[in-house]
Amino acid sequence: xxxxxxxxxxxxxxxxxxxxxxxxxxxxxxxxxxxxxxxxxxxxxxxxxxxxxxxxxxxxxxxxxxxxxxxxxxxxxxxxxxxxxxxxxxxxxxxxxxxxxxxxxxxxxxxxxxxxxxxxxxxxxxxxxxxxxxxxxxxxxxxxxxxxxxxxxxxxxxxxxxxxxxxxxxxxxxxxxxxxxxxxxxxxxxxxxxxxxxxxxxxxxxxxxxxxxxxxxxxxxxxxxxxxxxxxxxxxxxxxxxxxxxxxxxxxxxxxxxxxxxxxxxxxxxxxxxxxxxxxxxxxxxxxxxxxxxxxxxxxxx
Ligand SMILES: Cc1cc2nc3c(=O)[nH]c(=O)nc-3n(C[C@H](O)[C@H](O)[C@H](O)COP(=O)(O)OP(=O)(O)OC[C@H]3O[C@@H](n4cnc5c(N)ncnc54)[C@H](O)[C@@H]3O)c2cc1C
Numbered sequence: 503x504x505x506x507x508x509x510x511x512x513x514x515x516x517x518x519x520x521x522x523x524x525x526x527x528x529x530x531x532x533x534x535x536x537x538x539x540x541x542x543x544x545x546x547x548x549x550x551x552x553x554x555x556x557x558x559x560x561x562x563x564x565x566x567x568x569x570x571x572x573x574x575x576x577x578x579x580x581x582x583x584x585x586x587x588x589x590x591x592x593x594x595x596x597x598x599x600x601x602x603x604x605x606x607x608x609x610x611x612x613x614x615x616x617x618x619x620x621x622x623x624x625x626x627x628x629x630x631x632x633x634x635x636x637x638x639x640x641x642x643x644x645x646x647x648x649x650x651x652x653x654x655x656x657x658x659x660x661x662x663x664x665x666x667x668x669x670x671x672x673x674x675x676x677x678x679x680x681x682x683x684x685x686x687x688x689x690x691x692x693x694x695x696x697x698x699x700x701x702x703x704x705x706x707x708x709x710x711x712x713x714x715x716x717x718x719x720x721x722x723x724x725x726x727x728x729x730x731x732x733x734x735x736x737x738x739x740x741x742x743x744x745x746x747x748x749x750x751x752x753x754x755x756x757x758x759x760x761x762x763x764x765x766x767x768x769x770x771x772x773x774x775x776x777x778x779x780x781x782x783x784x785x786x787x788x789x790x791x792x793x794x795x796x797x798x799x800x801x802x803x804x
Contacts, residue, residue, distance in 0.1 A: 503695060503696055503697070503698060504533065504695070504696075504697045504698070505697065505698035505699070506531050506532060506533035506670075506697065506698075506699055506700070507529055507531040507532065507699075507700040507701070508521075508524055508529060508531070508532045508533070508699070508700060508701050508702070508703060509532075509533050509534075509535060509690050509697055509699040509701075509702050509703070510532060510533070510534040510535070510702075510703045510705050511535055511536075511677045511690070511702065511703065511704055511705060511706050511713055512534075512535075512536060512544070512704070512705035512706040512707060512709075512710075513534050513535070513536035513538075513541035513542070513661070513671055513673070514536075514541070514542060514544045514545060514546040514657070514705065514707050515542070515546045515653055515656055515657045515660065516705045516707065517534050517536070517703070517705035518534065518541065518657050518660035518661045518664060519656075519660045520703050520705055521534045521660070521661075521664040521669045522580075522660040522661075522663045522664040522667070522669070524669075525663075525664050525667035525668060525669050526667065530667050530668035530669065531668070532664070532668075532669045532670070533669075533670045533671075533672065533697065534664070534669060534670070534671045534672070535671075535672050535673075535675045535676075535677065535690070535692065535697070536671075536672075536673050536675065537674070537675065537676030537677070538673060538674070539673050539674050540673055541657060541661060541671065541673070542653075542654055542657045544706075544707045544708065544709070545707050545708060546653050546654070546657050546707075547653070547654060548730070549653045550730060550756065550758075550763055550765060551585070551650050551651055551652055551653055551756075551758060552591070552648075552649075552650060552745045552754075552756065553566075553569070553570075553573070553586065553648060553649055553650060553651045554566065554591045554645065554648040554649075554745070555567055555570060555611065555616050555619075555645065555647065555648060556591055556593065556607065556608070556611055556616070556619055556643065556645045556648055557607070557610075557611070558603075558606075558607035558610060559610065560610055560613065560614045563610065563611050563614035563615070563616055564614050564615070566616075567614070567615055567616065570586075570647065573586040573651060574586065576656070576659060579663075580659035580660065580662070580663045581659070581662070581663075582655055582656075582658055582659035582662070583652075583655060584651050584652060584655050584656045584659060585650065585651045585652030585655050585656075586649065586650070586651050587649050587650045587651075587742075588646060588647045588648065588649040589649040589650060589741075589742050589743065589744050589745075590630070590644055590645060590646045590647075590648055590649055590744035590745070591644070591645055591648035591649070591744055591745045591747065592622070592627070592630055592631055592642060592643075592644045592744045592745070592746045592747065593642050593643045593644070593747045593749045594627060594634070594639050594642040594746065594747065594748050594749060595639065595640050595641060595642050595749050595750070596638055596639055596640060596748075596750055597640065597750065598640060600640075600749050600750055601640050601641055601642070603749075604642065604643045604749060605621060605643070607643075608621065608643050611645075616645065616647075618645060618646055618647055619643060619644075619645040620643065620644055620645070621641065621642075621643055622641055622642050622643060622644045623641050624636050624639055624640070624641060626641075626644070627639055627641070627642060630644055630744060631743055631744060631746050633738075633739050633743065633796050634746060634795065634796055635794065635795055635796065635797055642749070644744070648744075648745070649744070649745070650745070650756065650758070675692045675693070675694060676692060676693065677690050677691070677692060677706075677713055677716065678691050678692060678693065678716070679691035679716045680702070680716050680717045681696060682717065687699060687701070687702050687717055690702060691716075704721075708723070708725035708726075708775075708776075709725075710723045711723040711724065724775075725775040725776060726767075726769060726775065727769065727772060727775045727776075727777070728765070728767060729765070729766075729768075729781060729784055729788075730763055730764065730765050731763070731764040731765075731785055731788050731789065732761050732762075732763055732764075733761050733762040733763075733764070734761070735760045735761055736760065736761060736762055737760070738762070738798055738799070739755075739757045739762055739796070740757065741757045741758070741760070743756065743757050744756075746796075748791075748795060751766065751768075751791075752765075752766060752767045753765070753766045753788070753791045753792075753795065754766075755792065755796060762792075764788045764789070764791075764792050765788070766784070766787070766788045766791060768784060768787070
């Protein structure tokens with residue numbers, strides 16, 4: 503029977519980070535298990551890679567500033583470039599109420615230490631992201647130290663760092679239940695058998711509530727379906743373009759590896775949030791929004 507002082511359920515960026523940081527604190531008898539055949543097959547491998555400190559609550563701003571320090575140290579600590587590129591985050595407002603809300607959030611950000619966040623006019627928007635159709639925009643906010651990172655690189659950095667310190671990873675191994683003594687977990691049940699566990703970390707991301715259910719515990723984690731449309735290779739927009747967010751409906755876009763990523767956080771009416779069927783109506787709508795807001799140059803335009 504396998505055993506570990508700590509069993510981490512989930513080999514996404516959080517599970518790998520927890521395992522690495524436990525090991526740096528001297529707890530190296532750690533086993534990370536994932537149901538998929540390789541790491542990063544949950545949200546981590548699908549993320550857009552946006553990084554920002556422009557949030558609306560002080561605690562989120564402070565956490566993001568700590569993350570930013572970690573990103574800047576990451577390569578020295580773990581030997582892998584986490585891909586932090588401060589190309590900025592540009593939030594755009596069409597209506598006064600939206601702009602007021604962005605500016606109220608900015609006051610919180612500055613008080614929490616994000617001094618470089620700035621308010622921008624329509625002319626600034628045209629300068630910061632010339633591809634945007636700025637007609638009808640009232641203004642917005644911009645922070646040049648926000649930008650991008652590479653979740654798979656961060657995952658790899660933490661995994662390799664953890665493995666160097668003795669942490670084990672196992673794949674194709676779902677947690678399907680727990681062995682309990684009273685309300686204490688003593689083992690994790692998997693198809694290959696029981697893993698005796700000193701303690702367990704639930705790092706199953708969007709599936710965390712399902713895992714907690716095996717221990718008869720309710721976790722207030724509910725998955726939200728998020729969709730991203732990735733274009734064919736395109737040189738229409740530069741890689742250095744800031745993440746550009748239309749604050750009214752959350753439509754946003756960036757360029758990664760020569761493709762444009764389009765996102766619109768509309769929650770489709772699906773009964774099962776884990777359903778990954780392609781949503782043609784969403785695709786059509788996100789494309790329509792992209793063409794209106796970031797119109798491709800017409801033939802003959804410079
Ligand atoms: C389309 C999209 C875009 C996003 N964009 C951004 C962004 O721009 N910026 C940002 O900061 N965040 C973004 N996110 C969110 C970000 O990806 C997540 O917050 C982050 O990856 C969560 O990491 P995690 O390790 O908690 O979860 P995950 O990476 O989902 O890892 C959970 C792991 O648990 C495993 N697991 C589940 N159930 C079990 C079980 N029973 N037994 C064993 N293993 C199990 C899964 O296989 C998975 O590998 C985005 C997410 C999506 C989906």
